[in-house]
Amino acid sequence: xxxxxxxxxxxxxxxxxxxxxxxxxxxxxxxxxxxxxxxxxxxxxxxxxxxxxxxxxxxxxxxxxxxxxxxxxxxxxxxxxxxxxxxxxxxxxxxxxxxxxxxxxxxxxxxxxxxxxxxxxxxxxxxxxxxxxxxxxxxxxxxxxxxxxxxxxxxxxxxxxxxxxxxxxxxxxxxxxxxxxxxxxxxxxxxxxxxxxxxxxxxxxxxxxxxxxxxxxxxxxxxxxxxxxxxxxxxxxxxxxxxxxxxxxxxxxxxxxxxxxxxxxxxxxxxxxxxxxxxxxxxxxxxxxxxxxxxxxxxxxxxxxxx
Amino acid sequence: xxxxxxxxxxxxxxxxxxxxxxxxxxxxxxxxxxxxxxxxxxxxxxxxxxxxxxxxxxxxxxxxxxxxxxxxxxxxxxxxxxxxxxxxxxxxxxxxxxxxxxxxxxxxxxxxxxxxxxxxxxxxxxxxxxxxxxxxxxxxxxxxxxxxxxxxxxxxxxxxxxxxxxxxxxxxxxxxxxxxxxxxxxxxxxxxxxxxxxxxxxxxxxxxxxxxxxxxxxxxxxxxxxxxxxxxxxxxxxxxxxxxxxxxxxxxxxx
Numbered sequence: 001x002x003x004x005x006x007x008x009x010x011x012x013x014x015x016x017x018x019x020x021x022x023x024x025x026x027x028x029x030x031x032x033x034x035x036x037x038x039x040x041x042x043x044x045x046x047x048x049x050x051x052x053x054x055x056x057x058x059x060x061x062x063x064x065x066x067x068x069x070x071x072x073x074x075x076x077x078x079x080x081x082x083x084x085x086x087x088x089x090x091x092x093x094x095x096x097x098x099x100x101x102x103x104x105x106x107x108x109x110x111x112x113x114x115x116x117x118x119x120x121x122x123x124x125x126x127x128x129x130x131x132x133x134x135x136x137x138x139x140x141x142x143x144x145x146x147x148x149x150x151x152x153x154x155x156x157x158x159x160x161x162x163x164x165x166x167x168x169x170x171x172x173x174x175x176x177x178x179x180x181x182x183x184x185x186x187x188x189x190x191x192x193x194x195x196x197x198x199x200x201x202x203x204x205x206x207x208x209x210x211x212x213x214x215x216x217x218x219x220x221x222x223x224x225x226x227x228x229x230x231x232x233x234x235x236x237x238x239x240x241x242x243x244x245x246x247x248x249x250x251x252x253x254x255x256x257x258x259x260x261x262x263x264x265x266x267x268x269x270x271x272x273x274x275x276x277x278x279x280x281x282x283x284x285x286x287x288x289x290x291x292x293x294x295x296x297x298x299x300x301x302x303x304x305x306x307x
Numbered sequence: 308x309x310x311x312x313x314x315x316x317x318x319x320x321x322x323x324x325x326x327x328x329x330x331x332x333x334x335x336x337x338x339x340x341x342x343x344x345x346x347x348x349x350x351x352x353x354x355x356x357x358x359x360x361x362x363x364x365x366x367x368x369x370x371x372x373x374x375x376x377x378x379x380x381x382x383x384x385x386x387x388x389x390x391x392x393x394x395x396x397x398x399x400x401x402x403x404x405x406x407x408x409x410x411x412x413x414x415x416x417x418x419x420x421x422x423x424x425x426x427x428x429x430x431x432x433x434x435x436x437x438x439x440x441x442x443x444x445x446x447x448x449x450x451x452x453x454x455x456x457x458x459x460x461x462x463x464x465x466x467x468x469x470x471x472x473x474x475x476x477x478x479x480x481x482x483x484x485x486x487x488x489x490x491x492x493x494x495x496x497x498x499x500x501x502x503x504x505x506x507x508x509x510x511x512x513x514x515x516x517x518x519x520x521x522x523x524x525x526x527x528x529x530x531x532x533x534x535x536x537x538x539x540x541x542x543x544x545x546x547x548x549x550x551x552x553x554x555x556x557x558x559x560x561x562x
Contacts, residue, residue: 004356004491006522006529011357011491059544066552067559108387108398116395229545236541240533244544245526251548255555292395298464299396300457305383305403 007243008052014249020046021060021253028064028254029261030268031277034224036061036195037125039250041118041284050111052243054101054194055235058228059247061196064254065225072218079169079215083222085176086201089183090190090227097191098234105239108303112292117193119289125199126281133275170211170219178209187227191234196224340368341504341512350489350520352527358491361518363414364484365502372415372422372505373475376433377487377518379410379467380496384440386454386461402454403443409494411435411462412469414485416477423508431503431510435459435468466490495520 003014020042028035036057043053072078104110161175182204186197201220205211211219236242265273343365350359363375384407390399413434415422429437446454462468467490475485487500497519504512522530533540 002355002357002491004352004354004526006526007533009492009530059548062545062548063552063555066549067555068552070553070556071559108385108401112395112397225549229548232545232548233538233541236533236544237537240537240540242533242541242544244529244533244540244547247544247548248551251551251555255551255558258555259559295391296389296396298457298461299389300454300461301387301389301398302458302461302465303385303387305385 003245003249005048005052005243005246007056007241008048008246010047012046012048012246016046017246017249018253021250022257022260023253024250025064025254025257026261026264027257027277027280029258029263030265031261031273033277034061034064034196034198035254036064036197037118037122037193037199038280038284040114040194041122041288043246044114045287048246049241050114051101051105051239051241052246054114054192055232055239055241056243056246056250057194058190058231058235059242059244060250060254061194061228062225062232063247063251064258065196065221065228067255069218069221069225072221075218076169077215077218078222079167079211079219080222081165082167082170082172082179082209082211082215083219085165085179086183086186086219087223087226089180089185090187090223091183091230093184093187094191094227094231095187095234096184097188098231098238100188101191101235102238114193115288115292117189119285119292121189121193121200122281122285122288126278126285128278129274130278130282133271133273133278136271137275167211170209170215172210174209182208183223183227187230190224190227191231196228198224339512341373341502341514342366343502343514343516345500345516345518348516348518350493350518351523352493352495352520353522353524354526356491358493359489360486361489362484363487363500363502364482365514366481367483367504368481369506370480371511372417373483374419374422374433374472374503374505375414375475375485375487376501376503377410377412378408378499378501379494379520380408380498381406382409382494383407383443384458386458388454388457401444402446402450404440404458405443407440407458407462408438409496410467410489410498411438412473412487414473414475414487416475416483419472422505423510427509433503434472465492467492467494489520493520495522 001014002011004011024035024039024042027033027038039060040053040057043057044050101110104113161177163176164173165176166173182201186201189195189197189200198220202216205216205220206213232242343363346362350361367373384404385401386404387398387401389396419428419434428434432438440455440458442451459468463470473485475483477483497517500516500518502514503510521527
């Protein structure tokens with residue numbers, strides 16, 4: 001059954017989009033990831049204009065982050081103060097990102113930048129995941145080699161930065177510039193890539209800010225809600241590329257898929273899951289890279305010029 | 308014939324004169340040399356739109372060839388050329404065209420080059436090769452035909468320019484019909500359909516009929532709303548997502 005998307009202005013197969021949302025929802029339930037970094041490239045592969053894919057994915061991530069944050073909030077796993085500082089950076093970063101997005105679009109380079117960002121980030125993350133999971137599977141990993149946090153009291157240039165703030169929930173006394181910068185960078189990625197940015201935010205919080213792992217996910221989800229909401233709003237105003245119909249379809253599929261994913265995930269070994277996810281991320285990355293490198297069928301492309 | 312009846316006829320003829328002057332000959336006044344109509348003057352893009360055909364039909368008074376052109380609303384188009392830089396393909400040079408129809412198709416009952424000489428087709432801008440696009444960018448003379456060809460090729464690939472003229476079939480010596488195909492990605496706007504009656508390599512008569520392609524129903528309203536009240540649209544999009552996320556979390560909790 002076909003449905004005409006009002007903003008993307010193309011007909012899509014309704015079951016395929018539901019299935020896409022469901023598949024990514026399944027994976028996010030399975031692996032506990034947001035899935036924005038998979039949904040945007042998949043929408044682009046399907047033929048949705050990249051600009052619409054990115055803006056609509058941001059809208060969809062608002063929903064998945066809201067549904068995820070409640071549980072963390074109840075358990076007190078959200079560092080509100082840290083979240084707000086990250087958010088301040090995120091709002092500035094995502095606003096700048098939307099502006100950069102519109103500028104790149106007018107230059108005709110937005111597709112390239114989106115693809116390149118994805119190739120770089122998916123390549124790094126997928127590669128690291130796969131290596132780590134393979135080691136775990138073959139038990140070459142040393143015992144006790146858990147994720148090491150950088151020591152809180154390790155002194156580096158980071159601790160010489162001004163505007164120090166106390167974050168009680170995380171037990172940190174660090175410069176506010178640091179979370180501001182992290183928020184800014186991830187906000188930029190949200191606008192350019194249509195991702196929540198959890199995959200960058202979470203490692204940055206653990207390794208760069210030195211936050212305890214318990215509050216990392218909740219705080220990251222908390223600020224992602226507002227940053228993606230900001231991107232959704234700004235893209236609506238500036239480029240009119242948020243397709244609510246597409247977002248709703250993805251949502252429905254995503255919610256159902258996530259339920260099955262969580263159930264199925266309980267039956268698989270954690271390292272096998274991570275290896276699978278790593279493989280998946282890498283194959284999306286390779287497909288994008290392949291498209292950039294092979295000689296296109298037509299060297300010339302045509303776009304309406306009123307952008 | 309009596310004198311009075313002759314007078315009556317001449318009075319009637321004088322009365323008809325304004326009408327007669329439109330035709331070419333008195334005896335054809337009663338019938339147009341060319342009559343055309345469409346099965347539908349509105350292509351409605353609804354939520355389930357996957358493309359459609361519009362039937363164009365008509366009649367010619369005397370024998371002749373028929374050519375149909377369908378032209379969508381004009382728009383600006385940018386043609387970009389990719390070049391390989393450090394291994395990847397990057398958009399580099401570009402050319403901007405004005406007055407590019409968003410859709411173009413043509414049809415004829417016989418090959419056009421048999422119906423009329425190239426000069427005539429060029430004069431009336433019939434056929435893809437005779438469309439004039441105004442390039443806004445500076446281009447070298449050798450680039451011009453390459454970019455123009457790229458523009459036409461890309462539009463053909465997306466189904467918006469007809470690959471080749473469609474077939475007009477004559478049902479008798481006078482009645483003809485053809486299907487005009489509009490793909491799923493048909494742009495909205497007012498289309499102009501010209502029907503040319505061709506005789507002896509020249510245009511004997513032209514009929515122009517408009518066709519409106521517009522979005523209707525929910526998708527039209529959403530699009531309209533997104534563009535007119537974009538800030539409100541953005542806020543609603545966020546609210547929908549927040550509510551959906553909240554409902555999902557409630558559903559999850561129950562398990």
